[in-house]
Amino acid sequence: MNKKAIFLGECMIELNGDISSLDKSAANIKVNFGGDTYNSAVYFSRLANKKISTFFSTALSNDTFSEKMIERFKKEKIKCNFIRTDGKNPPGLYSIEINKKGERSFSYWRNESPSKFIFEGQKGKELIKQIKNVSIFYYSGISAGILDPRQKKQLIEIGSTANISAFDFNFRSQLHSDKAKNQELFKKINNNIDVHFISYDDIKELFGIKKPYEIFQILDKKNLIIVRYKNSFIYKNRSTEIKDIKVPHGEVVDMTAAGDSFNGSFLALMHNDNNIPIEEKILKAHLVTSEVIKHKGAIIEKDYMPKTNI
Numbered sequence: 001m002n003k004k005a006i007f008l009g010e011c012m013i014e015l016n017g018d019i020s021s022l023d024k025s026a027a028n029i030k031v032n033f034g035g036d037t038y039n040s041a042v043y044f045s046r047l048a049n050k051k052i053s054t055f056f057s058t059a060l061s062n063d064t065f066s067e068k069m070i071e072r073f074k075k076e077k078i079k080c081n082f083i084r085t086d087g088k089n090p091p092g093l094y095s096i097e098i099n100k101k102g103e104r105s106f107s108y109w110r111n112e113s114p115s116k117f118i119f120e121g122q123k124g125k126e127l128i129k130q131i132k133n134v135s136i137f138y139y140s141g142i143s144a145g146i147l148d149p150r151q152k153k154q155l156i157e158i159g160s161t162a163n164i165s166a167f168d169f170n171f172r173s174q175l176h177s178d179k180a181k182n183q184e185l186f187k188k189i190n191n192n193i194d195v196h197f198i199s200y201d202d203i204k205e206l207f208g209i210k211k212p213y214e215i216f217q218i219l220d221k222k223n224l225i226i227v228r229y230k231n232s233f234i235y236k237n238r239s240t241e242i243k244d245i246k247v248p249h250g251e252v253v254d255m256t257a258a259g260d261s262f263n264g265s266f267l268a269l270m271h272n273d274n275n276i277p278i279e280e281k282i283l284k285a286h287l288v289t290s291e292v293i294k295h296k297g298a299i300i301e302k303d304y305m306p307k308t309n310i
Helices: 036-047 066-074 121-130 142-145 149-161 180-189 202-207 214-217 258-272 278-292
Strands: 003-006 012-017 029-034 054-059 093-098 104-109 136-139 164-168 195-199 223-231 232-237 244-247
Touching: 003 036, 029 036, 029 066, 029 164, 036 054, 036 136, 036 142, 036 244, 036 258, 136 142, 136 149, 136 258, 142 149, 142 180, 149 180, 164 258, 180 202, 195 202, 195 258, 202 214, 202 223, 214 223, 214 232, 223 258, 232 278, 244 278, 258 278
Parallel strands: 003 054, 003 136, 012 093, 136 164, 164 195, 195 223
Antiparallel strands: 012 029, 093 104, 223 232, 232 244
């Protein structure tokens, strides 16, 4: 039986396009699907070997958008066994605006998203049992941020049962507005995971730190912590000393899914061969990110995937 890698979170309807002339006339907007943990699941699925199956776990409805979303998951060879489809409303929606530097700003409409109620009711209880004790479990601060306190606690507990539990806070000011409360959430989750992916820009905004190395004084030291900072990665694995590795950066068209693609790729590399050094995994995962940011949108065509020799 294949091992299971479960990526849990919210996949949303995405609106992406230039709206600079919208005050005068209709704008050309692309409709797509997107979400941080879904993006990571795609890149994990593309790189992972055949000994593990990729699953996405979320809550949807029986509307057309939900049906199309599930078909998209299957197209990426992501299994849908742990997706609820009994929601009362369609998936949430968000828009992306991108400036000339490739930097993004977001607007969200997700108050009634079925994902906010993923562990509610009898089907929620059944889902919790189904997604415990798997090989890899990945979630994010967005996955947790949309849930009420009881479901947050359940999500953290589920993650802690996995052989390898991984997490990226993916700080969003609209979602994580209460910084004191989310600082405590961040620390609590860190105590229950094995691999912690961190963007310095996120942690700087959440904790108000001045240097990336300060995060190692805030967090528990028992897991692998990888911090993305400018043109480098700073990392620490349990009792080892803090190290950093420089990475090349080329053309930037769109930073969407830069971190998501790295996280999914790194976890796939780690699963495929956990004997290769962390530095090599980082460099190979960054190869994927370097290609992703050359293209608009979160998911690049498979033909553009770089060869990582795994």
